[in-house]
Amino acid sequence: MLVEAGSGHSAGPLGMAxxxxxxxxxxxKHDPKKLDWEERDRLVLSNGHICPVLYATMAHAxxxxxxxLKTLRKLGTRLQGHPHRTALPGLETTSGPLGSGxxxxxxxxxxxxxxEASWRVICLMSDxxxxxxxxxxxxxxxxxxxxNNLTAVMDRNNIQIDGFTENIMPLENLRAKxxxxxxxxxxxxxxxMQEIIDAFNESxxxxxxxxxxxxxxxxxxxxxxxxxxxxxxxxxxxxxxxKIALDELRTLQGQIRSEHQ
Amino acid sequence: xxxxxxxxxxxxxxxxxxxxxxxxxFGEGLVLAAENDKNVVGLxxxxxxxxxxxxxxxxxxxxxxxxxxxxxxxxxxxSGMAAVGKIPFxxxxxxxxxxxxxxxxxTTICYNDVPVKIIGSHAGLSVGPDGATHQALExxxxxxxxxxxxxxxxxxxxxxxKATLAIARIKKPCYxxxxxxxxxxxxxxxxxxxxxKTLVMYEGKDIAIIATGQMVYRALQVAKALELHKISxxxxxxxxxxxxxxxxxxxxxxxxxxxxxxxEHQITGGLGxxxxxxxxxxxxxxxxxxxxxxxxxxxxxxxxxxxxFGLTEDxxxxxxxxxxxxxxx
Numbered sequence: 001m002l003v004e005a006g007s008g009h010s011a012g013p014l015g016m017a018x019x020x021x022x023x024x025x026x027x028x029k030h031d032p033k034k035l036d037w038e039e040r041d042r043l044v045l046s047n048g049h050i051c052p053v054l055y056a057t058m059a060h061a062x063x064x065x066x067x068x069l070k071t072l073r074k075l076g077t078r079l080q081g082h083p084h085r086t087a088l089p090g091l092e093t094t095s096g097p098l099g100s101g102x103x104x105x106x107x108x109x110x111x112x113x114x115x116e117a118s119w120r121v122i123c124l125m126s127d128x129x130x131x132x133x134x135x136x137x138x139x140x141x142x143x144x145x146x147x148n149n150l151t152a153v154m155d156r157n158n159i160q161i162d163g164f165t166e167n168i169m170p171l172e173n174l175r176a177k178x179x180x181x182x183x184x185x186x187x188x189x190x191x192x193m194q195e196i197i198d199a200f201n202e203s204x205x206x207x208x209x210x211x212x213x214x215x216x217x218x219x220x221x222x223x224x225x226x227x228x229x230x231x232x233x234x235x236x237x238x239x240x241x242x243k244i245a246l247d248e249l250r251t252l253q254g255q256i257r258s259e260h261q
Numbered sequence: 262x263x264x265x266x267x268x269x270x271x272x273x274x275x276x277x278x279x280x281x282x283x284x285x286x287f288g289e290g291l292v293l294a295a296e297n298d299k300n301v302v303g304l305x306x307x308x309x310x311x312x313x314x315x316x317x318x319x320x321x322x323x324x325x326x327x328x329x330x331x332x333x334x335x336x337x338x339x340s341g342m343a344a345v346g347k348i349p350f351x352x353x354x355x356x357x358x359x360x361x362x363x364x365x366x367x368t369t370i371c372y373n374d375v376p377v378k379i380i381g382s383h384a385g386l387s388v389g390p391d392g393a394t395h396q397a398l399e400x401x402x403x404x405x406x407x408x409x410x411x412x413x414x415x416x417x418x419x420x421x422x423k424a425t426l427a428i429a430r431i432k433k434p435c436y437x438x439x440x441x442x443x444x445x446x447x448x449x450x451x452x453x454x455x456x457x458k459t460l461v462m463y464e465g466k467d468i469a470i471i472a473t474g475q476m477v478y479r480a481l482q483v484a485k486a487l488e489l490h491k492i493s494x495x496x497x498x499x500x501x502x503x504x505x506x507x508x509x510x511x512x513x514x515x516x517x518x519x520x521x522x523x524x525e526h527q528i529t530g531g532l533g534x535x536x537x538x539x540x541x542x543x544x545x546x547x548x549x550x551x552x553x554x555x556x557x558x559x560x561x562x563x564x565x566x567x568x569x570f571g572l573t574e575d576x577x578x579x580x581x582x583x584x585x586x587x588x589x590x
Contacts, residue, residue: 084372085344086373093341094368094369094373095368095369096368099333100337100365103334103369104369106338106341107337107338107340107342108344108345110338111341111345111346111347114324134333134334134365137328138334140329140331141328
């Protein structure tokens with residue numbers, strides 16, 4: 001997708017691939033064939049720049065043809081460079097400029113509670129966007145209203161465009177900060193499927209608090225030359241690099257043989 | 262003469278005309294809108310009483326959300342509520358909302374195309390003593406530049422009430438501009454109000470004054486005063502800055518041959534800008550834009566400020582004279 005597009009973000013989407021797979025194939029209450037199903041869970045992707053993994057997962061879940069993924073970022077595409085609700089049915093909102101997704105999710109959760117709805121709101125956000133004041137305005141409000149129908153997932157991959165998060169703007173202690181704002185915090189290995197699923201189940205059982213799943217992830221997961229390299233935050237691979245990357249992903253970095261070899 | 266079909270307040274030119282802030286009309290309208298539709302919700306950033314959301318908050322406490330002094334969150338939370346079916350009204354001072362949170366309004370409300378209502382109170386110079394920090398003079402420009410956004414600036418409290426009820430029914434982002442100070446109630450319950458449709462309040466053919474907000478009253482005063490001098494002025498209340506009523510404004514350009522616009526806003530990007538964009542490309546006629554001339558306000562009483570910044574009947578009369586002179590050349 002990214003090679004075809006010629007621009008876009010590599011590391012973040014790979015780091016969140018496991019969580020997206022868990023969401024769309026196990027956790028979310030959704031139906032790709034019934035987009036206006038009132039009871040569906042609402043998913044907000046706050047750091048919209050990792051949308052390649054959102055689009056790829058949605059396509060595989062049946063929202064649109066997989067072949068359409070190659071239109072990413074191209075003129076006339078439904079797969080805009082950052083997610084746009086009115087362009088692609090199945091998206092709950094328009095997002096991308098950092099720091100505003102959690103506010104949108106908080107608004108949805110407040111409305112859901114007002115209507116005594118059974119659906120839940122899940123907000124995926126990055127660690128870099130914890131720099132934004134708007135994020136903390138939402139953290140405070142969700143804590144104030146004890147929004148137990150809201151689960152936020154922070155992709156704690158430690159990188160942002162300019163470098164490592166703790167060099168750009170130290171964020172720790174994130175657990176203590178969220179707990180101080182009346183959130184329930186669960187820390188997980190963001191690549192361990194069982195931990196991912198357990199955390200979402202636990203969040204449903206928490207009363208009187210929103211939940212933050214602090215997901216420790218490896219940016220560029222599965223591709224040796226991308227893993228933990230902040231330089232891969234905001235660029236696509238070349239055609240040759242993509243070939244190596246896809247080969248590594250398919251063979252678990254050379255550990256297994258596959259039919260693609 | 263006054264357009265009889267406008268059903269204006271018969272006491273319009275009396276010195277003891279009733280004075281009410283436009284924000285009061287919003288407060289009444291919001292309660293009515295909430296009674297009509299259970300999806301109407303209200304959010305405020307710690308200015309519930311002064312933006313007149315108080316009555317709604319007391320009557321519908323479960324539908325009222327206090328977000329604290331956090332204007333970015335105010336509108337973005339509202340966008341989330343709107344995305345799942347609510348009709349959120351957000352209120353603060355116009356300098357802060359839509360002043361501080363423009364990008365959130367752009368992305369999560371306008372681009373997202375959800376029906377959030379941005380209520381910007383205390384707009385214009387007439388905030389008075391609080392000074393320039395609190396006098397929004399750029400809000401119309403900020404909101405007018407955004408695709409999908411409708412921009413409404415009512416002339417009095419009754420019109421503000423009608424506008425509130427009207428925007429509650431529209432499934433689009435809307436900006437409603439309100440003022441703090443008491444202004445004359447020039448309309449009546451029977452005065453027509455339709456979003457996107459200006460109202461000719463005074464009939465005339467020599468020149469048109471297109472005004473918005475409380476400046477409509479001053480334009481009417483000028484029209485009446487100059488009638489004695491045999492100058493026939495058409496006064497158009499342009500309560501909707503976007504979408505602009507192109508038809509009525511172009512007709513005025515054609516029939517009157519000269520236009521003066523008046524607004525309590527910077528001369529760039531507001532009502533005058535909108536009218537200039539329209540007529541210069543379709544039917545150019547002499548035009549004078551009256552507003553604040555590229556500077557900030559200051560502390561003072563509302564009338565002192567309007568005087569100092571040239572938003573008076575005298576200034577309008579001078580502009581009328583100058584446009585008439587150009588028109589004759």
